[in-house]
Amino acid sequence: MLDPLITSKTRIRLLVKFFSNPHTKAYLREIAEEFGESTNSVRVELNRLSEAKLLRSQPDGRTIKYSANEQHPLFPDIRKIISKFLGLDQIAQNIVSKLGEVDRALVIGDYAKGIDSGTIELVIVGESVDMNLLAELTAKAEKLIKRKIQPQVMARAAYEAAREGNAEMFRHPILVYSVEQ
Incomplete structure (x- = not known):
């Protein structure tokens, strides 16, 4: 692209x-x-x-x-272009927003480090997430963005505990969806 x-x-x-x-x-x-x-x-x-x-x-x-350089006037625009290039906007639009009670979705792992490995590790934080629908939407999004998506669903409490216990896993994640947005 x-x-x-x-x-x-x-x-x-x-x-x-x-x-x-x-x-x-x-x-x-x-x-x-x-x-x-x-x-x-x-x-x-x-x-x-x-x-x-x-x-x-x-x-x-x-x-x-x-x-x-986050102070550069084009920084927000380039960031949006890169997000679209990686397909992160499609993940938020096509997967997360349709799943149910999702508080936030984060990309962790290689993509969060800026490495295009071909696999997007997606952490979905929320309650009552429809796993069958998640599998269906993930497959559709993978075809659309031509990348593998590895989703992981966590309850709010489990996410908070994991974030505190495994700092490396959640070091500088990319937030792709939040109910506060």
Whole structure:
């Protein structure tokens, strides 16, 4: 979807990494290793995005740590585009809103870290969720967004306990639905 608009695959992957979850911070070598690309090709794109002020670069010893520039005027728009690219808007619209008493839905795991692994880990927090309908809607959404969705339903109390007990699992999740929205 973004390929005709942004010709560099590395640039697309960097935008997904940093704009799908603005809490993401990463170093050049870490990104190159994650993407399976040379440090030079990643460096070129990091420099372009930094020069455009879309990314912040902060010296950290002998390395530079990169993160999304949340103060950039285009930040909200790019974030929405990335969300649509990943299909997160479709998940909220086609799955969560039809399930029953859902308090919130969060994306955790690789996608929350900005890694397009092909599998979206979705945590649905609520009571009385129709599991048969969830399976049906998940299958439809997977075809629509061309990604595997791995849903996990949790009661409110179980979610709060898990969030407190497993900080890594719920570190910087992406909120795709909330009754407060």
